[in-house]
Amino acid sequence: MTIDDYYIKKTNPVFRVLTYIFLAFWLLVNLFPLYWMFTFSLKTNAEIYGTNVAGLPQEWHWEYYKTAMERVDMIKLFANSIIVSVITILITVIVALMATYALTRLPWRGRKLMNSFFMLGLTIPLHAALVPLYKSIKIVGLFDTMWALIIPYAAFSLAMAILICTGFMGEIPKDLDEAACIDGCGVWGTFVRIIVPLMTPAFATIGIYTFLQCWNEFLFASTYTSSFKTIPVGVQQFFGQHTTDWGVVGSALVIATFPTLLIYIFLSRKIQESFMAGAIKG
DSSP: OOHHHHHHHHHOHHHHHHHHHHHHHHHHHHHHHHHHHHHHTTSOHHIIIIISSSSOOSSOOTHHHHHHHHHTTHHHHHHHHHHHHHHHHHHHHHHHHHHHHHHHTSOOTTHHHHHHHHHGGGGOOHHHHHHHHHHHHHHHTOTTSTHHHHHHHHHHHHHHHHHHHHHHHTTSOTHHHHHHHHTTOOHHHHIIIIIHHHTHHHHHHHHHHHHHHHHHOOHHHHHSOSSSOOHHHHHHTTSOSSOOOHHHHHHHHHHHHHHHHHHHHHHHHHHHHHHHHHHHHO
16 A cells, blocks of 8 residues: 555545444444443343343342442452552562663673573463462461462562563663763662663553452462452352342442543553553563
8 A cells, every 4th residue: 555545545534434433333342341241230130131131221220339338348358459459569560670670781691591581480370370379378377468469469470570671671772871880870870760760661561461460360369368358359259159149240340340440541641651662662
């Protein structure tokens, strides 16, 4: 396609209308799961099971949200999930940034081998580490504490975080390190005053990735804790052994999901910029 062909298609009213129609259709496709989950949370089991699957509720049962809040302590579940996510993000960002600086900016023997060792973390599935981690957590006495989740979450997020940091840090000229050294900065001074401020977009990318991993994780949270519950484990309590009130389940899912959507709406530009920067620099 030549530039003239692209210009004609771009300015052609028919092509523009077709583009808008396609984008509107794609928007509806992406919004429908949210619409369905919201209406699902306000319906009775009879409507959900066939009489009114995708339509608006015949009667809006807002009391399901009150039931969901009363049946489990949703505020405590939110607090636990937020604490675990924030601490995991901080640990992951700090360790990944320091490791990447040592692997990419400091000359020492074996750094390529160590980088390959870190990248092995991308190939290890969660299920393969479930039993060994369980035994290790039991031995060190961290079972049923927030650290039983934070340490594995940070460890499994570290490989991807180092990979992201490597792409960003590779774009920072090493001349800045030499200039800082001439001005009297040591290794730590260069790291804190030069590298860290220039790696801000990487923080956003790593933070978003790690937050989603922690917020939605269920396997470790249900295995390594019993009384310390996060949101995914708390939602599981709404499923009964013989019958399940699906409206209450939908209400719990809305309560757990929509806050993250609101955060994305308010921070969407920053999130998109961080991912675009990561894609270009990676």
